[in-house]
Amino acid sequence: MTTAIKQLFYWMPFLFGIGFIAPLIAQMLEYWQVSAPWGLSPVMFGLLIGAPWGLYATLRGRWL
Amino acid sequence: MNEMTTLQPAVALAPGAGDAPAIPLGAGNELDAHTRRTLLQQERAIARKYTSDPKKMWPYTVITLGCFALWLAFWPLGMMDVLPLWVGFIASTVFAAGGYITSHEAMHSNIGRPGTKERFWNEAVGQVATIILIFPFSMARMMHLHHHYYTNDPEKDPDYTDAAPGKYSAWYKTWLNRQPGVDGSIHHYKRILERIGTPAAKAALRDTMILQLGSMAFFFAMAWSGYAMEVALLWWLPRHIGLSYIRFWLSWAPHHPRTGTGRYDNTRVFKTWIGHYLSMGMQYHVVHHLYPEVPNHLTRYAYREMKPLLEARGVDCSALKD
Structure with a gap:
């Protein structure tokens, strides 16, 4: 149980990228009426940014 | 004859606080035992005057519960576009x-x-007040009391990770310490609680886990339901700005350069252009560390009375004339 929770917290930045940053980017695009590039939907574009960014934060230990 | 009158002759023993003593006395640790004891008695007499009276502390309760209720109301009001999100953002911060x-x-x-x-x-205020910070009261209380016991100890002071050579690096560190792979802020607190290992520490870790996972579940559910902007402006950004502000003003500023570990040198008296209220009363933090039972809004008044005694102890009070 403890190991599972520690793993969950370890991967939390990645989950945060998918769970929060991706939809936030999508909704910001829609709010400012900006089209996502390459014909992507706002959510797909959000996931394309949020998931790798979260993965980067998980592996490197920093968001920037 | 009241207590202060009885103690008056001893004030004269303090350098610069009246008639010069027959034998010149140094400051701080150079004071003889009798003088130190007398100064301490005088200090305590002043502190007693300003010690919190729980019957008069109700404004803290009203403000905390009122602000929390408002913050809860911001969610439906923001989601229904009744409240501009920027207003909610400023207030939430x-x-x-x-x-x-x-x-x-x-x-x-x-x-x-x-x-x-x-x-x-007391417990209701503690539990509710730092929910926006995703910082449970049990952890906050244990870590803060540890900070008092071990102020500026590089190994044992939970807030030592806020140490920074200057104000710009201190602001940067408030952000850096929250990064997932950096042993600072709440990550550092978790490690300390694991090391302490008492039932209270384990309970604090459990509370932290519940609050962190619960808030993340709320963030994700709200964001994927179309309310990511609301979460960002009513909780996520206010939390980050609030934490940085607190770390800078409540931890770095009053303890810089974190070299002293003694009763009279583990804080510093400073003056800031942003003033008493925006610095959250931290210019007088020395009084808080000496007498935590003096509430924040009274430390300024206690400081004014204690100033000659503090100077006699070797505290550099030159930054604040009153």
Whole structure:
């Protein structure tokens, strides 16, 4: 149980990228009426940014 | 003859506080035992005048619960476009940073001592005030009391990770310490609690886990339901700004350069252009570390009375004339 929770917290930045940053980017695009590039939907574009960014934060230990 | 009058002759022993003593005395540790004891008695007499009276601490409770209720109301109001999100954002940021101040009084039981009828409100304030910060009261209280016990100890002071050579690096560090792979802020607190390992520490870790996972579940559910902007402006950004503000003003500023570990040199008296209220009363933090039972809003007045005694102890009070 403890190991599972520690793993969950370890991967939390990645989950945060998918769970929060991706939809936030999508909704910001829609709010400012900006089209996502390459014909992507706002959510797909959000996931394309949020998931790798979260993965980067998980592996490197920093968001920037 | 009251207590202060009785103690008056000893004040004269303090350098610069009246007639010069027959034998010149140094400051701080150079004072003889009798003088130190007398100064301490005088200090305590002043502190007693300003010690929190839980019956008069109700504004802290009203403000905390009122702000929390407002913050809860911001969610439906923001989601229904009744409240502009920027208004909610500014207010939530103030609540996030200010909440720590009221919680801090609860950490020291200043709103209600154990075993009194005010205790319920003390615990209620503590539990509610730092929810926006995703910082449970049990962890906050344990870590803050540890900070008091081990102030500026590089190994044992939970807040030592806020140390930075200058104000710009200090602001940067408030952000850096929250990064997932950096041993600072709440990550550092978790490690300390694991090391302590008592039932209370384990309970604090459990509370932290519940609050962190619960808030993340809320963030994700709200964001994927179309309310990511609301979460960002009512909780996520206010939390980050509030935490940085608190770390800078409540930890770095009053303890810089974190070299002293003694009773009279583990804080510093400083003056800032942003003033008393925006610095959250931290210019007088020395009084808080000496007498945590003096509530934040009274430390300024206690400092004014204690200043000659503090100077006699070797505290550099030159930054604040009053």
